[in-house]
Amino acid sequence: MIRIENLTFKYRNSKKNALENIDLSIEDGDFIGIIGKSGAGKSTLTYVINGIIPHHYQGDYYGSVKIDGDDTFDKTPSELSLKIGSVLQDIDSQMVSSVVEDEILYGLENFSIPKDEVEPRLSSSLKELGISSLRYRTIDSLSGGQKQKVAIAAILALRPKMLLLDEPTSELDPKSSVQIFQLLRDLNKKHGITIIVVEQKIMLLSEFAEKLVVMSEGKIVFNGKVRDVMKHSSELERIGINCPRVVTLSNRLIDRGVDIGKVCINLDEAEAMARGLIHG
Amino acid sequence: MKGFLDYVPGNSFLHKLNPLTKLVLSLMICVACFISENHLLLVAIILLNLAIAKAAGILPRGLMLLKGLTKISLVIFLLQLLFIRGGDILITLPLNLLITERGVAMAFVIVFRLIGATMPLALMLSITQMNDLSNVLVTKLKIPYKYAFTLTTAMRFIPIFANEMSGIIEAQASRGVELDTRNIFKKIKFVLPLCVPLLITSVKKIEGSAISAEIRGFHLRTRESCYKGYPIKKSDVGVMFFSAFLVFSAIIVSGA
Ligand SMILES: Nc1ncnc2c1ncn2[C@@H]1O[C@H](COP(=O)(O)OP(=O)(O)O)[C@@H](O)[C@H]1O
Ligand SMILES: [Mg+2]
Numbered sequence: 001m002i003r004i005e006n007l008t009f010k011y012r013n014s015k016k017n018a019l020e021n022i023d024l025s026i027e028d029g030d031f032i033g034i035i036g037k038s039g040a041g042k043s044t045l046t047y048v049i050n051g052i053i054p055h056h057y058q059g060d061y062y063g064s065v066k067i068d069g070d071d072t073f074d075k076t077p078s079e080l081s082l083k084i085g086s087v088l089q090d091i092d093s094q095m096v097s098s099v100v101e102d103e104i105l106y107g108l109e110n111f112s113i114p115k116d117e118v119e120p121r122l123s124s125s126l127k128e129l130g131i132s133s134l135r136y137r138t139i140d141s142l143s144g145g146q147k148q149k150v151a152i153a154a155i156l157a158l159r160p161k162m163l164l165l166d167e168p169t170s171e172l173d174p175k176s177s178v179q180i181f182q183l184l185r186d187l188n189k190k191h192g193i194t195i196i197v198v199e200q201k202i203m204l205l206s207e208f209a210e211k212l213v214v215m216s217e218g219k220i221v222f223n224g225k226v227r228d229v230m231k232h233s234s235e236l237e238r239i240g241i242n243c244p245r246v247v248t249l250s251n252r253l254i255d256r257g258v259d260i261g262k263v264c265i266n267l268d269e270a271e272a273m274a275r276g277l278i279h280g
Numbered sequence: 281m282k283g284f285l286d287y288v289p290g291n292s293f294l295h296k297l298n299p300l301t302k303l304v305l306s307l308m309i310c311v312a313c314f315i316s317e318n319h320l321l322l323v324a325i326i327l328l329n330l331a332i333a334k335a336a337g338i339l340p341r342g343l344m345l346l347k348g349l350t351k352i353s354l355v356i357f358l359l360q361l362l363f364i365r366g367g368d369i370l371i372t373l374p375l376n377l378l379i380t381e382r383g384v385a386m387a388f389v390i391v392f393r394l395i396g397a398t399m400p401l402a403l404m405l406s407i408t409q410m411n412d413l414s415n416v417l418v419t420k421l422k423i424p425y426k427y428a429f430t431l432t433t434a435m436r437f438i439p440i441f442a443n444e445m446s447g448i449i450e451a452q453a454s455r456g457v458e459l460d461t462r463n464i465f466k467k468i469k470f471v472l473p474l475c476v477p478l479l480i481t482s483v484k485k486i487e488g489s490a491i492s493a494e495i496r497g498f499h500l501r502t503r504e505s506c507y508k509g510y511p512i513k514k515s516d517v518g519v520m521f522f523s524a525f526l527v528f529s530a531i532i533v534s535g536a
Pocket of ligand 1: 011012013014018036037038039040041042043044045057
């Protein structure tokens with residue numbers, strides 16, 4: 001459970017607030033997507049959750065962030081990492097090893113996972129991301145997408161109860177992106193892991209996430225069920241977020257008084273709506 | 281100088297040695313170089329370095345290193361040649377410059393030393409994974425993990441830094457900036473301004489690595505955390521003895 005209360009943060013050496021009056025509650029088992037233009041403060045929001053702010057980046061900090069009741073000021077990022085696994089946006093600097101196997105081992109070692117549990121965790125996390133064949137490859141030799149999968153595998157192996165991912169599919173092709181989100185949904189549904197994912201591809205979020213947080217200029221402008229947020233497609237467009245076509249289409253129909261019940265957020269729903277309109 | 285330190289995977293006898301052994305071997309080769317003033321021994325050490333490269337399957341890199349170092353050595357050689365004086369005068373040059381017997385001998389010693397002592401470290405880093413190195417530093421030499429991590433992270437970034445550097449130089453060259461000039465001062469004048477942004481991105485990257493380590497439990501790590509064992513095997517003992525023998529022979533030869 002994460003509680004962010006009235007949080008304002010300004011990086012040192014920066015003129016404007018990176019985050020402004022943020023109030024956000026995340027419950028255990030949530031699947032939350034965070035979206036917003038570049039520079040909106042998404043990454044900064046992930047930093048205040050995993051403790052990189054205030055422990056690594058300093059600045060003016062007002063308000064509080066609590067993880068399961070503990071203030072992030074009182075816990076080091078390492079201690080917080082026992083609960084929250086983070087995948088950072090910059091994949092290259094994220095690697096601490098030269099070989100894939102060691103990259104996965106790194107966190108397991110730090111967490112002092114019992115020796116007999118290490119190998120099963122290592123191989124299963126590689127398998128879950130479909131990269132078992134990369135185990136002995138050097139990190140330098142991997143593509144951006146492969147590195148992204150390694151970074152996710154390294155965090156999965158730690159089995160955190162919350163996962164925080166900053167644009168985890170930015171280097172991936174559409175097919176792999178969907179696979180990653182399917183994996184996230186699996187983790188969320190089967191193991192109850194809380195998922196918080198920053199993602200630019202709104203199609204993926206509307207398909208997989210349950211809730212959506214929309215950020216603009218350091219503020220949260222919308223926060224709620226994906227469908228409820230999607231009702232505001234014209235406002236979203238204004239702050240640089242292009243909703244999926246089906247969303248804009250169904251919103252327009254609703255505006256014109258056509259009774260379609262609810263906003264369609266994916267193709268299946270749009271198809272059902274179209275059938276309903278034709279037959280009804 | 282592209283790709284001269286990054287890890288080259290392999291299965292050779294040398295790859296399989298304990299990282300500590302590799303560290304000892306390369307340091308002892310350096311020590312032997314600095315003790316010895318004997319040309320023959322120094323040349324033998326350079327050949328030994330090449331043999332090590334060959335055995336580790338990285339001979340091309342060994343030769344590349346040798347070539348690079350020889351180029352650098354040329355300047356040093358000339359300086360030493362002119363400034364060290366002693367023994368018979370071989371050639372008298374204008375501007376009161378002399379080339380002496382001792383100047384020639386010492387210039388060779390210094391250049392051979394430089395080459396012989398730089399190669400083993402670079403070769404060792406090419407066949408040792410940084411994680412393994414930091415793990416033995418922590419478990420065997422009892423160095424605090426914080427320092428081991430800093431050291432190995434910095435080393436890991438040297439090849440990345442070099443790659444980016446050559447990337448920038450190529451980009452500049454393709455835009456018509458003349459970097460292939462023979463004039464070393466001109467070259468420095470071109471390259472220095474390019475270094476600054478590179479330095480900034482590198483510092484950012486190292487910072488990123490530190491953050492990443494931190495959110496993966498860096499501060500929770502203890503000496504017992506290390507998963508892989510790093511036993512000292514018979515082959516390690518053998519190589520350590522060989523290293524000692526090398527230093528010993530350097531002492532004997534220079535004492536004689
Ligand atoms: N380390 C930093 N120091 C100073 N300002 C920063 C730093 N990181 C980000 N910012 C600024 O904070 C704002 C939000 O950035 P960020 O959280 O990275 O946005 P996003 O992830 O949505 O693209 C931007 O204006 C950015 O320039
Ligand atoms: Mg970002």
